[in-house]
Amino acid sequence: MKVAICDDLKEDRQTLKNALYQLEKEKNLEFDIHEYENPETLYKDCVARDDLKIIFFDIYMGDVLGTDAAKKMRQMGYKGSIIFCTTSLDHALDGFRVQADGYLVKPYSYEEFKEALLRLHDLFSNETKKISFVADRIEYNIPVSDVILIETSNKGCIVHTTQEDLFTWTKLKDFSGMEDYDCLYQVGRYYIVNLNAIEMVKAEKISLKNGMEITMPKRDVSKIKQDINDYVWNSMRK
Numbered sequence: 001m002k003v004a005i006c007d008d009l010k011e012d013r014q015t016l017k018n019a020l021y022q023l024e025k026e027k028n029l030e031f032d033i034h035e036y037e038n039p040e041t042l043y044k045d046c047v048a049r050d051d052l053k054i055i056f057f058d059i060y061m062g063d064v065l066g067t068d069a070a071k072k073m074r075q076m077g078y079k080g081s082i083i084f085c086t087t088s089l090d091h092a093l094d095g096f097r098v099q100a101d102g103y104l105v106k107p108y109s110y111e112e113f114k115e116a117l118l119r120l121h122d123l124f125s126n127e128t129k130k131i132s133f134v135a136d137r138i139e140y141n142i143p144v145s146d147v148i149l150i151e152t153s154n155k156g157c158i159v160h161t162t163q164e165d166l167f168t169w170t171k172l173k174d175f176s177g178m179e180d181y182d183c184l185y186q187v188g189r190y191y192i193v194n195l196n197a198i199e200m201v202k203a204e205k206i207s208l209k210n211g212m213e214i215t216m217p218k219r220d221v222s223k224i225k226q227d228i229n230d231y232v233w234n235s236m237r238k
Contacts, residue, residue, distance in 0.1 A: 001029065001145065002051050006036040006069065007058035007085065012106070016056055016085070019113040026114075038062070039069035043076065051146070051162035052080055054120070056104075059086035070098040081120055129181055133159065135166040144181050148210050150192040160210065182231070187224060188217040195231045 003020065007013045013035050020031045034052075036042040038061060046052060055073065057066035070082050081101045088105070102116040130141040142161055149160040156169040172192065183195045191214050193206065200207040204221055206214050206228075216224050 001053045001143070002032045002034065004034045004036060004042060004046075004052055004055045006039055006042050006055060006061070006066070008037050008061040009058070012058065012085065019110055022110060023114060023117060039064055039072070042069070043072065046073065046076065046078065052078070053145070054081045054083065056083050056085055059084055067098065070100065074098050083116060131175060133168040133170045133175070135159070135168045140166060144183065144194070145196070147184070147194050148197040148208055149194065149212060149214070150175060151214070152190040160212065162210075185227065185231070187214060188220065195228060198228065201225055201228060
């Protein structure tokens with residue numbers, strides 16, 4: 001799971017990193033941590049980083065407010081989680097406007113950090129759930145949150161992930177346990193799509209965040225669109 005820490009103080013970034021390392025061990029997670037001293041470097045890096053799941057923003061970074069930086073990230077299309085690290089809650093309303101998922105008031109304890117992170121229940125439940133298959137004689141266990149699309153190809157399947165595309169001789173019908181993952185949805189006979197990776201639905205096409213498009217079977221268009229809308233609505237309510 002890719003995580004960004006945007007804080008101008010090195011010691012505060014280290015405090016967050018230590019907490020993330022501890023949570024890794026307790027919950028069998030794996031964080032890929034990226035550090036930024038200022039928002040400008042974060043903006044540049046995130047133009048091509050669609051797989052970033054969580055950003056920790058310090059509120060006060062020199063002349064820049066973390067809430068303003070978070071607002072710009074939302075305007076750039078960032079849809080992941082935002083958690084503010086702050087010395088006060090003076091900017092709580094601004095945080096609400098950018099759909100922040102939490103606040104850590106400095107100095108915070110590990111238990112307070114852990115509580116804030118575990119509120120992101122759906123994010124972590126999908127991260128701990130994995131799909132397994134063999135590609136090029138290597139067994140892969142890919143977190144569901146990293147799967148974008150599984151499509152039938154050449155008597156097997158291509159698994160498109162946030163990192164790479166992998167061919168496997170496993171057939172679409174043999175990807176077991178798909179019913180356990182509410183974000184993985186079968187579209188017709190040829191695709192299993194991660195509903196969280198959908199960018200737009202238009203006419204008979206589904207556009208994905210990696211730039212791919214898939215075509216819905218004409219007879220199922222209405223049902224598929226309704227199922228996608230239901231998933232998005234239920235996700236917003238959680």
